[in-house]
Amino acid sequence: MSENAASEHSAPQDSGAHRFTIDDTLFVAEREQMVEEQILQRGVRDPRVLEAMREVPRHCFVPPEYRYLAYTDGPLPIGSGQTISQPYIVALMTELLRLKGHEKVLEVGAGSGYQAAILSRLAREVHTIERHANLARHAARILSDLGLENVHVHIGDGTLGLPEHAPYDGILVTAAAPQVPGALLQQLADGGRMVIPVGGRGGQVLEVWTREGERYDYESVLPVAFVPLVGEQGWKD
Ligand code: SAM
Secondary structure, eight states: OEETTTEEOSSOSSOSTTOOOOOTTTTHHHHHHHIIIIIITTTOOOHHHHHHHHHSOGGGGSOGGGGGGTTSSSOEEEETTEEEOOHHHHHHHHHHHOOOSSOEEEEEOOTTSHHHHHHHTTSSEEEEEESOHHHHHHHHHHHHHTTOTTEEEEESOGGGOOGGGOOEEEEEEOSBBSSOOHHHHHHEEEEEEEEEEEEOSSOEEEEEEEEETTEEEEEEEEEEOOOBOBSTTSBOO
């Protein structure tokens, strides 16, 4: 894990006391039902995305007191005033990246680590950055316990991207930006895709940006409501 994109840590710092048992064999039927009723029926069709949503144990990324709600159709609190996103939105945003398996992806807003875990099943290399150090460390621990070794968790301001690993074939922003951060556009690879909610604090539109050389295009997909993207090229705290 890297902190402020500067120092490397081989292990999360909060060792021992809060360690929990990962049991990814639980809730298999609930996950299948989630995929059928919340995701397939709303139109997500990419078989690789559906398979990842079936496989990754969302309950492992949810605080123990909310675990019984892990496969319900909505976001849940994860601490520090933040949320793990609704499963359908995770699936939709992932599908919009059109990953084939060879890509390097940046996620801005690691939160619980769940979205990064989904991406890890679909891309070659995943970097995820989170501004709350406690969330980042917790996410890193779960991802590591699940053996997802192609995910790298960083602590810092993701509105500036993560230049040391750029360019990225895909960028997925899971917090609401007032406008698209220029740093992220610059770090998008030629031919790359970025999925980002853009708009006011009360509601946004999910946008897909594509880059061809120096030409950037975007399309609007869906009204959404995300927590704010806070940072130098986002909202002020
Ligand atoms: N993707 C997460 C998951 O799977 O649990 C959910 C993300 S939550 C909706 C948005 C996250 O973005 C929060 O954890 C928040 O702290 C983080 N965030 C907001 N501004 C950020 C920034 N500038 N850099 C990095 N993370 C940021």
